[in-house]
Amino acid sequence: MTFEAKMGKTEMREVYRxxxxxxxxxxxxxxxxxxxLSSSMSTDKIKDELGDRYINVGxxxxxxxxxxxxxxxxxxxxxxxxxxxxxxxxxxxxIFISVAYAGTNVTIIGSDAGVTAEANGGTHxxxxxxxxxxxxxxxxxxxxxxxKCLRAIxxxxxxxxxLNYVRMIRKNAIEIYEEGExxxxxxxxxxxxxxxxxxxxxIMVADALQAxxxxxxxxxxxxxIDLYRVxxxxxxxxxxxxxTGAIVTAENHNVIGGIGxxxxxxxxxxxxxxxxxxxxxxxxxxxxxxxxxxxxxGLTAENxxxxxxxxxxxxxxxxxxx
Amino acid sequence: MNSTEMxxxxxxxxxxxxxELNFMGYGHYGxxxxxxxxLAVLYGNHLQxxxxxxxxxxxxxxxLSKGHAGPALYATLFLKGYIPEEWLYTLNQNGTSLPSxxxxxxxxxxxxxxxxxxxxxxxxxxxxxxxxxxxxxNYTYCIVGDGELNxxxxxxxxxxxxxxQLDHFIVFIDDNKKQLDGYTTEIxxxxxxxxxxxxxxxxxxxxxxxxxxxxxxxxxxAKIMTRKPIAIILDTVKGQGVPCIEEMYSNHHIRxxxxxxxxxxxxxxxxxxxxxxx
Numbered sequence: 001m002t003f004e005a006k007m008g009k010t011e012m013r014e015v016y017r018x019x020x021x022x023x024x025x026x027x028x029x030x031x032x033x034x035x036x037l038s039s040s041m042s043t044d045k046i047k048d049e050l051g052d053r054y055i056n057v058g059x060x061x062x063x064x065x066x067x068x069x070x071x072x073x074x075x076x077x078x079x080x081x082x083x084x085x086x087x088x089x090x091x092x093x094x095i096f097i098s099v100a101y102a103g104t105n106v107t108i109i110g111s112d113a114g115v116t117a118e119a120n121g122g123t124h125x126x127x128x129x130x131x132x133x134x135x136x137x138x139x140x141x142x143x144x145x146x147x148k149c150l151r152a153i154x155x156x157x158x159x160x161x162x163l164n165y166v167r168m169i170r171k172n173a174i175e176i177y178e179e180g181e182x183x184x185x186x187x188x189x190x191x192x193x194x195x196x197x198x199x200x201x202x203i204m205v206a207d208a209l210q211a212x213x214x215x216x217x218x219x220x221x222x223x224x225i226d227l228y229r230v231x232x233x234x235x236x237x238x239x240x241x242x243x244t245g246a247i248v249t250a251e252n253h254n255v256i257g258g259i260g261x262x263x264x265x266x267x268x269x270x271x272x273x274x275x276x277x278x279x280x281x282x283x284x285x286x287x288x289x290x291x292x293x294x295x296x297x298g299l300t301a302e303n304x305x306x307x308x309x310x311x312x313x314x315x316x317x318x319x320x321x322x
Numbered sequence: 323m324n325s326t327e328m329x330x331x332x333x334x335x336x337x338x339x340x341x342e343l344n345f346m347g348y349g350h351y352g353x354x355x356x357x358x359x360x361l362a363v364l365y366g367n368h369l370q371x372x373x374x375x376x377x378x379x380x381x382x383x384x385x386l387s388k389g390h391a392g393p394a395l396y397a398t399l400f401l402k403g404y405i406p407e408e409w410l411y412t413l414n415q416n417g418t419s420l421p422s423x424x425x426x427x428x429x430x431x432x433x434x435x436x437x438x439x440x441x442x443x444x445x446x447x448x449x450x451x452x453x454x455x456x457x458x459x460n461y462t463y464c465i466v467g468d469g470e471l472n473x474x475x476x477x478x479x480x481x482x483x484x485x486x487q488l489d490h491f492i493v494f495i496d497d498n499k500k501q502l503d504g505y506t507t508e509i510x511x512x513x514x515x516x517x518x519x520x521x522x523x524x525x526x527x528x529x530x531x532x533x534x535x536x537x538x539x540x541x542x543x544a545k546i547m548t549r550k551p552i553a554i555i556l557d558t559v560k561g562q563g564v565p566c567i568e569e570m571y572s573n574h575h576i577r578x579x580x581x582x583x584x585x586x587x588x589x590x591x592x593x594x595x596x597x598x599x600x
Binding site: 031052053055057058060062063066067068069070071072073074075076093094097098101102103 | 383433455
């Protein structure tokens with residue numbers, strides 16, 4: 001079975017909007033907050049139906065987060081959105097204190113993960129949300145790979161108290177899953193191999209599957225895992241990845257603090273394993289088309305293949321030496 | 323409560339705030355003492371909440387945005403039956419339920435965790451807005467510090483409250499003229515709060531923050547107001563009611579030396595005698 005990269009039919013923001021509408025119709029406690037990016041996210045389309053429960057605070061991200069925390073205190077279930085950098089680094093203390101430390105229930109959606117911020121460039125291109133937010137005790141952090149995965153993540157947030165953060169892109173994602181796929185453990189094992197494992201998240205899951213096919217053509221069998229829940233991470237998923245003895249992680253994020261770090265930190269304690277982190281290294285964002293930017297930062301199937309082959313060789317050398 | 327009862331309640335809050343702080347010998351004396359009269363008016367006459375109803379969504383809410391005044395709130399919560407007296411003497415000690423800055427998950431009666439300045443007033447607008455859209459008639463009260471209003475986030479919250487016409491949101495500004503490093507006018511002049519709040523769309527009142535009658539009258543007036551949130555600017559003195567603290571230049575966080583301890587304990591005992599607990 002080879003992976004055919006085709007665009008999903010449903011925009012990710014449409015999944016979010018439909019989810020909100022479905023929940024808000026059944027549950028009067030659901031409130032939606034935007035900070036002047038409602039048309040970018042297309043939630044403006046549900047504004048009229050939600051009435052008072054739709055709150056565009058204006059360009060006030062700190063107010064958006066704390067107002068949501070207050071709404072939680074008053075018995076509501078807030079979903080808030082803004083672009084990733086503003087939903088994370090701009091409001092880190094508000095998230096830390098008024099949501100996580102105060103124990104309020106708020107789900108934060110940070111859109112346009114990494115290079116998908118495209119023409120918005122360095123100021124709007126977040127490579128560090130996971131790194132920042134993972135340090136917050138008891139946070140629940142997700143990154144959606146496609147529309148079906150996002151729907152499952154949103155459903156999980158609806159049933160999860162505390163701080164939830166969802167990293168996503170707004171437009172169509174490459175289709176990873178079939179309709180009706182079930183998600184329950186915070187990860188999906190997409191391929192099972194024996195030579196090397198690729199643990200990926202978000203848009204890099206498609207590259208991971210393409211890389212696995214190319215590796216297979218060269219006789220290297222790869223495990224592929226979509227690690228869509230970054231925290232709390234499912235350790236079983238990482239132990240599964242470690243079975244091959246070599247792991248390439250792939251993320252549209254800084255290698256410091258993202259899923260590369262999750263894998264390294266977890267396995268350093270449970271089962272030290274050879275690893276290479278494909279991701280953004282010592283670089284800021286910049287303007288450009290996503291495909292161009294992926295090349296710039298080495299976020300490609302080619303790079304995953306190259307690193308996987310290197311690790312397989314390294315693993316062989318180590319076993320010879322042993 | 324009538325005026326005499328409110329005054330007596332304020333004295334009780336001041337007495338237990340001092341006892342609580344004296345026990346460790348250090349803490350946020352200045353900003354705790356300047357809100358004592360306001361807490362007495364709120365908890366004595368207005369705040370519709372009790373230990374029995376503390377989790378009901380239709381109770382009144384109180385957010386102490388200037389979280390460093392936690393000790394004054396704790397003294398009030400003790401006097402209203404939320405926490406036992408012994409807790410007061412665990413302030414800031416290992417494993418305490420009374421941390422310097424209020425924590426809603428540790429202390430019964432604390433409605434919102436505060437202390438990172440600027441966030442409390444912002445959260446309070448969320449509570450007030452939530453109550454409004456739920457069709458509840460309850461009030462959300464908030465005390466913000468004059469120094470705290472340095473924080474830009476406060477003005478986001480203030481703009482939001484006015485835009486959403488939160489007429490059941492009453493914010494007190496503890497204008498005690500000082501912040502941690504000195505006089506507010508010298509560090510970064512806030513200019514005139516009355517003009518600023520009015521310009522932001524609030525109904526604004528200015529009162530003597532050491533007068534329970536004046537504060538009470540302002541709250542009564544505030545409750546008549548419709549379609550606008552209300553700002554009550556409290557003209558206070560940092561360290562209010564304790565002359566030796568009022569006179570100190572740097573009285574935000576005090577660590578008592580022997581002489582100060584003696585002076586403050588004399589005042590504490592005098593208030594204790596006046597309210598009949600000694």
